[in-house]
Amino acid sequence: MNETTGRRACGTRIQRANRERILDAGLEIFSRYGFKGSTIDQIAAKAGMSKPNLLYYFRRKGEVYDAVLGDLLSLWLDPLREMRAEGEPLDEIRRYVFRKLEISRDRPRESRLFANEMLTGAPRIHGLLAGELKTLVDEKASVMRGWIENGTLAPVDPYHLIFSVWATTQHYADFDVQVRAVLGGGKEEERFHDAAAFLARLYTYGLAPG
Amino acid sequence: MNETTGRRACGTRIQRANRERILDAGLEIFSRYGFKGSTIDQIAAKAGMSKPNLLYYFRRKGEVYDAVLGDLLSLWLDPLREMRAEGEPLDEIRRYVFRKLEISRDRPRESRLFANEMLTGAPRIHGLLAGELKTLVDEKASVMRGWIENGTLAPVDPYHLIFSVWATTQHYADFDVQVRAVLGGGKEEERFHDAAAFLARLYTYGLAPG
DNA sequence: CAAATTCTTGATCGGTCGATCAAAGCGCGG
DNA sequence: CCGCGCTTTGATCGACCGATCAAGAATTTG
Numbered sequence: 201m202n203e204t205t206g207r208r209a210c211g212t213r214i215q216r217a218n219r220e221r222i223l224d225a226g227l228e229i230f231s232r233y234g235f236k237g238s239t240i241d242q243i244a245a246k247a248g249m250s251k252p253n254l255l256y257y258f259r260r261k262g263e264v265y266d267a268v269l270g271d272l273l274s275l276w277l278d279p280l281r282e283m284r285a286e287g288e289p290l291d292e293i294r295r296y297v298f299r300k301l302e303i304s305r306d307r308p309r310e311s312r313l314f315a316n317e318m319l320t321g322a323p324r325i326h327g328l329l330a331g332e333l334k335t336l337v338d339e340k341a342s343v344m345r346g347w348i349e350n351g352t353l354a355p356v357d358p359y360h361l362i363f364s365v366w367a368t369t370q371h372y373a374d375f376d377v378q379v380r381a382v383l384g385g386g387k388e389e390e391r392f393h394d395a396a397a398f399l400a401r402l403y404t405y406g407l408a409p410g
Numbered sequence: 411m412n413e414t415t416g417r418r419a420c421g422t423r424i425q426r427a428n429r430e431r432i433l434d435a436g437l438e439i440f441s442r443y444g445f446k447g448s449t450i451d452q453i454a455a456k457a458g459m460s461k462p463n464l465l466y467y468f469r470r471k472g473e474v475y476d477a478v479l480g481d482l483l484s485l486w487l488d489p490l491r492e493m494r495a496e497g498e499p500l501d502e503i504r505r506y507v508f509r510k511l512e513i514s515r516d517r518p519r520e521s522r523l524f525a526n527e528m529l530t531g532a533p534r535i536h537g538l539l540a541g542e543l544k545t546l547v548d549e550k551a552s553v554m555r556g557w558i559e560n561g562t563l564a565p566v567d568p569y570h571l572i573f574s575v576w577a578t579t580q581h582y583a584d585f586d587v588q589v590r591a592v593l594g595g596g597k598e599e600e601r602f603h604d605a606a607a608f609l610a611r612l613y614t615y616g617l618a619p620g
Numbered sequence: 621c622a623a624a625t626t627c628t629t630g631a632t633c634g635g636t637c638g639a640t641c642a643a644a645g646c647g648c649g650g
Numbered sequence: 651c652c653g654c655g656c657t658t659t660g661a662t663c664g665a666c667c668g669a670t671c672a673a674g675a676a677t678t679t680g
Contacts, residue, residue, distance in 0.1 A: 214627070214677085217592035232530060237446035239667060250629050252670080262670065312529050315584070319522050319529070320442060322587045329591035337592050354615070359593060360608035368574045374525070375576070377532045381539035382547050383569060398570035404563070406616030424647095424657075449637060460659050462640080471638065 219257055221247040223271065226264045231313035234267050234320065252325045266324065269317065272310055273328055277336055279303065280362070289347040290404055293365075297399050300369035305392050311373035337362060361407070368399055429467055431457040433481065436474045443473050444530065446601035452519055476534060479527065481605035482520055483538055487546055489513065490572070497578035499557040502615055503575075505610050515602050547572060564617045573616070 210216060227248035240261055258264045279401040283292050304311055316319040322329060324335045337359065344361065347353035372379060372395060383391060422425060435456035439448045450471055454464040468474045489509040493502050514521055532539060547569065554568035582589060582605060593601060 211627080211679090218627090234444050234447055234526075234530075237444055237530075240669085241667075251668085252630085253628050256627070256670065301461065315525070316444075316529055318585045318588055319526055320444075320447075322591075324585070326591070329588055333588070334592050349660090354611065355610045356611055357604050360605050361612075362579055363585075363592075363605075364578045364608070364612065366460065366585070369576040371573055371577035375528045375573075378528055378539055378543070379573065381532075381536070382544050382573075394567050395570050395573075398567045398574070401564065401566055402571075402574065403619070404614065404615040404616075406612040406614075408615070422656080427656090450639085451637075461638085463658050465639065466657070466659095469639090545664085 215257070218247075218249070221249070222254055222257055222264060223268055226268045227309050229311060230265055230268060231309040231316065235262075236318045238275065240264075244367075268313065269325060273312060273325070273332065275303070275307070275310060276314065280336060280340055282345060283340055283343065285343040285346065289344075289353040291359075293403055293407060294400055297365050297369060297403060298396060300365060301372065301396055301399065304369050304371075304373040305388070308373035309378060311370050315370065315374045348409075351409050354409050356407060365403075387395070425467070426571075428457075428459070428463075431459070432464055432474060433478055437519050438477045440478060441519040441526065444526045445472075449476075478523065482524060483535070483542065484526065485513070485517070485520060487543065490546060490550055493550055493553065495553040495556065498562040500600060500617060501617055503613055503617060504610055507575050507579060507613060508606060510575060511582065511602070511606055511609065512578050514581075514583040515598070518586060520582035523581050525580065525584045539545075544608055558619075561619050564619050566617060575613075599619060 211219070221244065225243045225315050226238075229242045230244055232238075234243075235251060238261075244251045247254065250309075254264075258267065279296055282299070283296050298350075301353065302371035317325060341358035341360065344353060348355050377393070421429070432453065435453045436448075439452045442448075443452075446469075449462050450464060450513055453474065454461045457464065464474075469475065489506055492509070493506050527535060550572065551568035554563060554571065557563035558565050558568075582601075589601070
């Protein structure tokens with residue numbers, strides 16, 4: 201027994217370390233070239249191991265992809281889950297926007313992978329979209345309808361409101377090249393601040409009731 | 411001479427027809443699987459011809475891709491070009507949003523291809539982004555700054571305003587699968603109307619001065 | 621230390637894809 | 651009808667890629 205690390209058994213130390221490296225390399229490569237556009241050689245090279253060794257840990261290319269994607273969904277939905285019906289509506293929405301914007305800044309590879317999957321018709325996570333995702337969105341849309349009836353939120357379509365938050369925040373990760381080309385080589389910190397300020401203003405005044 | 415059609419000479423009738431079919435098929439395939447993920451066989455099959463025949467009109471796979479992409483940029487930038495400094499700011503912006511939303515509805519393949527190119531780092535159009543695109547955006551940002559000084563537009567960052575328009579409108583084409591999964595199988599017409607109404611409201615109140 | 625197990629990799633196989641070529645088909649002017 | 655140029659395609663080549671295997675290296679275990 202080697203429970204010295206304190207983590208529950210899930211393969212040897214080497215196994216865990218190598219799986220970790222493979223998943224990280226897979227995220228890097230898949231997020232840039234998509235599933236078909238990526239090769240096992242690329243991923244193995246990025247992970248610093250040989251191709252057969254990678255296939256020793258994941259029998260198929262698709263298994264790496266699914267594992268990378270599987271780690272993603274909770275990260276993706278958690279910020280929306282945090283939206284509380286008891287909070288001040290505009291505060292909750294601004295906070296949600298800010299959290300999503302932070303994720304775009306800190307996890308651009310995850311965002312691009314997600315976008316890539318959507319663009320190709322989401323063949324591998326279509327079930328999750330119609331299930332877990334839709335359930336959560338329906339729930340939060342219901343919360344927003346409550347706010348609208350309270351008169352604490354402008355009467356807008358909750359679904360399209362959520363879509364707009366997804367779109368405006370993910371844009372900074374997915375279209376990073378375009379954003380950089382337009383804004384020039386300014387500091388990333390400044391870009392983030394300006395984007396946050398603009399979105400805060402847009403949603404504050406755009407969604408204020410009355 | 412066969413100027414009977416009235417179009418200027420640009421290959422025979424057969425050449426023009428086949429190039430057209432190839433470009434349309436290329437758009438269909440490339441927009442769904444990206445450059446590396448698409449095969450000439452797929453494109454040729456979709457165009458209803460053999461692979462060598464396709465390569466008779468375009469010597470390389472990359473030539474098809476570049477031709478498809480080249481037809482795209484003007485379509486992409488025209489709506490922004492139409493924004494007039496003399497107009498009423500909020501009208502101009504609302505009109506821009508609506509035009510972009512129409513394009514997302516009517517040309518989803520073009521939108522997805524563009525998104526795919528961005529996700530992969532835009533290796534083939536990076537020059538256009540830093541050139542033609544940036545020039546136009548700088549020009550319109552300047553127009554918006556004028557509106558802000560006039561007091562006819564809220565003091566927001568013009569660049570991030572434009573980004574948000576791109577993001578919110580393209581989202582309906584690029585993330586179509588997700589939108590459908592969340593909204594269920596409602597009519598496309600209704601979706602479009604609701605999205606237009608939400609965005610009109612968001613930008614009207616979010617950008618109104620004072 | 622020795623045996624057993626886990627880990628790593630060079631070599632290789634079958635399949636796919638981009639690209640080429642030669643030959644056959646087709647339309648058009650004489 | 652003939653001959654010429656434009657168009658189409660079956661066959662094929664080389665490169666790349668996913669996957670397998672057997673053998674060797676490293677690590678763990680007794």
